[in-house]
Amino acid sequence: MKTFTLEVAFDCDFDLFGLVSSSRDYTLAWTLNRTLRLRLIRQPDLVVDLLSQGRLLFSHYLHVTETLTFRLLRNRSLTSSALKKPFLAPDYKQYDYLLHITNGQGSLAADELLPTLAVLPAVQYAGPVEVEGLKYKENFQF
Structure with missing residues (x-):
């Protein structure tokens, strides 16, 4: 009997940054x-439902314009x-928060944003996350 494997390819057209911060989510x-x-x-x-292992909840902040989607x-x-x-x-469990940015341009482009994030007083460290290397890409399909 033949077995078939379902391979799903996710479209990763966003930038992802990790932030280390001891601040509360609303302060950040x-x-x-x-x-x-x-x-x-x-x-x-x-909400991320894991069938046999329970439910995970993550705080979520959103800024949307016609061209930009910015999530904390x-x-x-x-x-x-x-x-x-x-x-x-x-x-990337070392990061406390993740910034998910779609269509970032100008001061919110990946090259411009990282130095800005690094100097914020509420952020101890900011770094890029390699989207292609993510094991659980389906968690970022909004």
Whole structure:
């Protein structure tokens, strides 16, 4: 009997940055709003249902214009979990928050944004995340 394997290719047309910050999510969103002239608004928590292992919740802030989508996501689940790695991006568990940017241009382009993030007082470290190397790309399909 033949077996078939389903291979799913995800379209990764976004930039992803990891932030290390001891700040609360609303404080970090406020800092990003002031610095980058955004309007990040709290959204309902992002829910990731793992069939046999439970549900993970992640805080989620969103800024949308006609051309830009800017998301601030908490990397660690808000709820306790039996999982060893209750993260949105388990490959990058060293990051507290993730910035998901689609169509970033000008001061929000990847080259321009990283130095700006690195000097924010609420951010201890900012670094790019290699999107192609993500093991769980489906977590970032919004």
